Amino acid sequence: MIDWLIHFSEDLLKTCRDVAPITAIIIGFQVLVIRKPILHPMKTLLGFVNVLIGITFFMDGLKMALFPLGELMSTQLTAPEFLGIPPDTTVADWRNYFWVYLFAGSIGFATTLAEPSLLAVAVKAEEISGGAIRAWGLRIAVSLGVSFGISLGAFRIVNGTELYFFIIGAYIIVIIQTILTPKLIVGLAYDSGGVTTSTVTVPLVTALGIGLATTVPGRNPLLDGFGLIAFASLFAVIAVLTYAQLAEWRNKKRNSSNQSPSK
């Protein structure tokens, strides 16, 4: 118990250091530039204490649960006994790792569908487009996009293809889609890439990638371990752009079929 308390207070001190800059900035601007007293000083102070305690617990929980969970899943899903391949294999065959892609895809789909900030973006998109884009349709589209992105990322780690080529390919797709999509929705689409990867998903997916690169024969975590988050955000953008194009196309088709009898 004593050990744990010492450990906890050390972590709390670290968190204080992490939160210090934003605290200094807010207080600095409040005192020096805006020059008005803070409305509820006690409540604000209590809020800061809550933030500190929250980050400390969260980081501890990450180390105890989410990081080990990601590593555990990648170890178990790539174990030679589980895959039914000889344990001394030195070259990975990507066809053996079907369950890994499925797991990566499921995590991507489930976490994105439940992501609260995506819900907010989807509701806004429905308003902007005047109902042509449905909030639920968009959420499912983005979840599918992220799910495909993370699976593809897992495939890349297993296969060892360079990250660079995939990213360039995805960029080119985004650029072409940008030209074709109504400009009103483009800003929202770009933003959704950053929004879909939440604080809970990022550590787990990172651990999964590093775990995969460690256990798959012939891969190096230093070179292959990262990149899953990048796939998730890029494919979220592509999914929103695709959905916006489909919605527009459907609308046009409906309009023209409504008009055709009168012609």
Added chain:
Amino acid sequence: MFLRNNRFVRQIFSSFLDLAPILVVVLVFQIAVIQQPIPDVLNLIVGSLFVVLGLTFFMLGLEQSLFPIGESMAYAFAKKGSLFWLLFFSFCLGFGTTVAEPALIAVASEAANIAGKGNIIENTTEAKDSYAFALRLTVAVSVGFAILIGVLRIIRGWPLHYLIISGYCIVIVMTPFAPAQIIGVAYDSGGVATSTITVPLVTALGVGLASSIKGRNPMTDGFGLISFASLSPIIFVLAFGIVS
């Protein structure tokens, strides 16, 4: 009745919802596919409780302190502040919120661990801590810079997609010159930098700005700040890799 209206209880519930999809997927795979005993179950359960508890305190604290102050400040600066102060504030807001971002802290320390094991840096706690801190600082500066550019864009009315596409081109040109071990981290840092603290505060700034400038539509012109914030870390971390 009491339970439903209590903010703490509601927040615990919504934090649990953040974690639930992960737990469901993992459980389904454990039971249906892997069918092996899970080692350290107790640690996993306690850790998950910590994650839920931590997230709850964190979100409650943000709603009590940082969010109201930050939002009212963002609105105040967007409405009347001079251009210099507005840009200065934008930079500081991006920088300050990103430094404290929990996901970034976690990923930076993980990247330092991997770099230490791969002998890119010395495999000591000190070297790893300073590497992780330098990485976080780089990302934070880049987000500050991104918000500054984004605010300037909203004021001047530059089209978003040209800026984003040029950003993509810079990334594509820079990547071949960057050391191979930093590329993955750099690409990931974009998605990592924008989560819990940054998104709400930066969105408040964007919406406040777009609604206070004539001829701007908060629905459409307010967007784009987050996309800059998730693109510029890639460029800055690649540069960090090239320089160090």
